[in-house]
Amino acid sequence: xxxxxGRTVFGRYPAGTPGAAPVREEKIGPFTDSIQNFRKGDTxxxxxxxxxxxxxxxxxPLAAQETLKIGAPQPMTGPDxxxxxxxxxxxxxxxxxxxxxxxxxGKKLEVIIEDHQAKNPLAATVTEKxxxxxxxxxxxxxxxxxxxxxxxxxxxxxxxxxxxxHPSADIITSKGFEWVFxxxxxxxxxxxxxxxxxSEVPDxxxxxxxxxxxxxxxxxxxxxxxxxxxxxxGVPIVNDEAxxxxxxxxxxxxxxxxxxxxxxxxxxxxxxxDAILLTRQAKEIGVAPRAFVGFGGGFGVADIATExxxxxxxxxSSAAWSGNPNDPETKNFYKKFYDKxxxxxxxxxxxxxxxxxxxxxxxxxxxLTGKLEENREAVRQALLKTDMTTVFGKVKFGSYAGPLxxxxxxxxxxxxxxxxxxxxxxxxxxxxYPKENAExxxxxxxNTVKP
Numbered sequence: 233x234x235x236x237x238g239r240t241v242f243g244r245y246p247a248g249t250p251g252a253a254p255v256r257e258e259k260i261g262p263f264t265d266s267i268q269n270f271r272k273g274d275t276x277x278x279x280x281x282x283x284x285x286x287x288x289x290x291x292x293p294l295a296a297q298e299t300l301k302i303g304a305p306q307p308m309t310g311p312d313x314x315x316x317x318x319x320x321x322x323x324x325x326x327x328x329x330x331x332x333x334x335x336x337x338g339k340k341l342e343v344i345i346e347d348h349q350a351k352n353p354l355a356a357t358v359t360e361k362x363x364x365x366x367x368x369x370x371x372x373x374x375x376x377x378x379x380x381x382x383x384x385x386x387x388x389x390x391x392x393x394x395x396x397x398h399p400s401a402d403i404i405t406s407k408g409f410e411w412v413f414x415x416x417x418x419x420x421x422x423x424x425x426x427x428x429x430x431s432e433v434p435d436x437x438x439x440x441x442x443x444x445x446x447x448x449x450x451x452x453x454x455x456x457x458x459x460x461x462x463x464x465x466g467v468p469i470v471n472d473e474a475x476x477x478x479x480x481x482x483x484x485x486x487x488x489x490x491x492x493x494x495x496x497x498x499x500x501x502x503x504x505x506d507a508i509l510l511t512r513q514a515k516e517i518g519v520a521p522r523a524f525v526g527f528g529g530g531f532g533v534a535d536i537a538t539e540x541x542x543x544x545x546x547x548x549s550s551a552a553w554s555g556n557p558n559d560p561e562t563k564n565f566y567k568k569f570y571d572k573x574x575x576x577x578x579x580x581x582x583x584x585x586x587x588x589x590x591x592x593x594x595x596x597x598x599x600l601t602g603k604l605e606e607n608r609e610a611v612r613q614a615l616l617k618t619d620m621t622t623v624f625g626k627v628k629f630g631s632y633a634g635p636l637x638x639x640x641x642x643x644x645x646x647x648x649x650x651x652x653x654x655x656x657x658x659x660x661x662x663x664x665y666p667k668e669n670a671e672x673x674x675x676x677x678x679n680t681v682k683p
Contacts, residue, residue, distance in 0.1 A: 299342040300335075300595055302588070303362030304373035305383055310349040311478065311503065315375050315529065315580060319397070320345060321573055322584030330588065336595045341588070344368060348379055355379035359386040367604055369595070370395060370611050372587050376502055377401035377419070377450035384412045391605070393594075393612045397587035398529075398580060400552065401449040406638040413615050413629050415590060415622075416583055417552045417647040419453030420635045422527055424651035426550035427461050429665045429674075436676060438462065438496040442471035442489045442521075444482075444510065445500035446528075454500045454527045457635055470494050477503050482510055486517040497521045501530035508539045515543050522677035523548055532579050537659040544656040546678045548664075553579050553624060553650045556669045565623045578661065586624035593620055615642070625650050 304323065306316040323343045331340050344366050346358035355374065359382070362368045371387055371394040374380035380399030387394035388409040396404060396414035400422060405414045417424075430436045441462055445455035452474065459469055470492040473485065489497065497519055501507035507530030514524070524547050526532075531549040540547075555562045555578070565585070569577040577585070594614040600607045619628045626646040634640055653665040655674055664674035 299340045301366060301368040302341065302343045302591055303359070303366060303368035303371045304343050304345045305348045305355050305358045305362065305371070305379065306345050306373045307350040307375050307379075308345060308347040310351070311505075312350040312375055314504070314533070314535075316345075316347070318580040319373060319375070319584040322577070322581045323588055325569065325572060326585045326588035326592075330592050336592050341592060341595075343372075343588070345373070350376060350379065352378045352382050356382040356386050359383045360390070363387075363390045363392050368392070369604075369607055370591055372397050372591065374399045376448065377404065377453075378448055380404050381449065384409055387411050392608050393615060395587055395591055395594075395615065397583045398552075399450070401453050402634055402636065402638045402640075403449060403453075405640045405643040406634070408639075408641050410641065411612060413642040414647075415587060415624065415627055415644045417650050418634055418638075418640070418643065419450055420457035420638070421647050421651055422454050422552060423458040423461060423550055424635075424648055425653035425665060426458070426525060426527075426548070429653045431465075433665075433674075433676070437465060438467050438494075438522075440468045440470050440492075440494050441496040441498055442492060442494035443469060443498045443500075444471065444473050444475060444485065444489070446477045446502055446506060447474040448477060448502055450502050450528065451500045455498070458498055458500075458527065460636060475506075478505060480509070482513040483517060486510075486514045486519055489514070490517050490519045494519075494521050496523050496525060498525050498527065499531070500527045502528050504530045504533050504535050507531045507536060511536075511540055511547060512543055520681045522681070524678065525550060527551075529580065532654075532661060534575065536661075537656060541659075542680075545658070545680050546675045547656045549654045549656070549661060551579050551652060551654060553582060553652065555582065555663070557663065557671045558668070561623050582624050586622035586627075589622050590618065590620070590627055594618060 306319055307313055308316040327341050327343060335341060344362060346362055348355040348358050362371065371383065371392055374383050374396060375398060377399040380396060381404060384394055384404050388411045391411060394412045398416055400416060400419040402418045402420050405412060430438060443455050443459055445451040459472065462469065471489050471494065475485065497514060499510045501510060507526055511524060526547060526549045532551050537544050566576055569581060594611055598610040598614040600610055615629060628645050629642045630645040631641050632645060652663050652669050654661045655664045657672060662671045663669045664672060
């Protein structure tokens with residue numbers, strides 16, 4: 233795909249790069265012949281050539297002009313490839329809309345995706361490639377927190393803005409990095425929808441809880457945040473245990489949890505496979521809490537319903553965003569996304585879509601000079617002044633303390649408003665709390681569980 237298309241591109245190398253595809257050269261009508269005749273002294277040809285060059289200069293179509301390049305390290309292959317695909321679709325939709333409306337100050341937007349295969353070291357490598365080789369103005373993407381930590385470190389060192397769209401570990405915006413911005417909620421904010429539910433719904437406060445989480449920085453952050461809140465309410469934690477990502481057998485763990493008879497089972501999974509196996513094997517073993525509650529991207533994708541079928545019924549998912557079905561903008565986004573791709577968007581898709589609009593807004597306001605380093609600084613300055621509303625919600629970057637006391641830098645100050653509690657019902661993930669975002673009444677206690 234060409235740069236002029238204003239779409240996401242893969243594996244495009246600058247001219248002269250070893251192994252790169254040949255650069256296509258355009259021939260413009262009689263341009264070559266005109267030059268030859270010009271050299272022969274044909275006066276009329278001289279005039280025609282000058283006129284044709286002037287006309288060409290002022291009539292170059294928008295698609296042929298210089299593009300504004302956004303770099304996005306994403307997992308396009310490997311275990312997290314389905315998530316990379318989600319973000320690519322979201323980027324493509326936003327780019328198509330923005331470019332069809334004239335681009336940004338007359339220039340096309342382009343997203344260059346580099347595949348990090350869900351590997352942390354590779355995320356750092358491809359980020360350097362995007363910055364140094366592709367000369368991108370700004371970065372987004374990452375998918376998982378482990379990769380985002382690497383991307384953020386490179387972005388800070390090489391002074392390139394990084395606008396995080398999904399990775400959630402608090403550390404990403406709590407290291408004081410001035411070149412890193414984040415729209416989505418942090419990991420410690422993820423449980424806010426769940427926290428509100430158990431605090432405000434009569435008899436919903438757990439009498440005890442078992443907590444299991446993947447041993448990623450993301451998993452540990454969310455689990456710690458949830459447990460800190462539960463302990464502050466006097467809820468005993470009867471099991472606190474991490475597991476390795478892509479564990480195949482959770483039955484020994486679930487057997488141990490069953491013996492402790494927790495009132496709630498809280499599960500954190502960045503991987504959809506882990507989320508599916510945790511839920512399936514817990515129910516097969518006979519763990520019988522009043523509520524199964526999932527946290528993290530693994531519990532918010534359609535595979536939960538297609539793989540678990542009836543076992544997914546009434547499973548809660550406390551997430552960063554699940555959309556307000558009562559909002560006209562959300563309804564419109566749902567419809568156009570479904571019309572284009574054939575499935576309804578959720579957290580990942582809206583994050584990717586919104587981030588392109590956030591970056592486009594900053595690029596539009598940035599005072600670009602044509603010098604790359606100055607342009608990156610101009611984009612950073614513009615991001616600092618961002619104050620807008622997207623389909624994801626309101627956006628304004630600032631510094632403040634998180635739920636666990638972390639000092640955030642350039643974190644969206646409206647992040648805490650985005651967390652919702654959803655529930656899987658008849659194969660669909662439906663918002664159930666808070667009430668103003670609810671699509672359907674919640675089922676609690678879980679009526680599928682047989683003590």
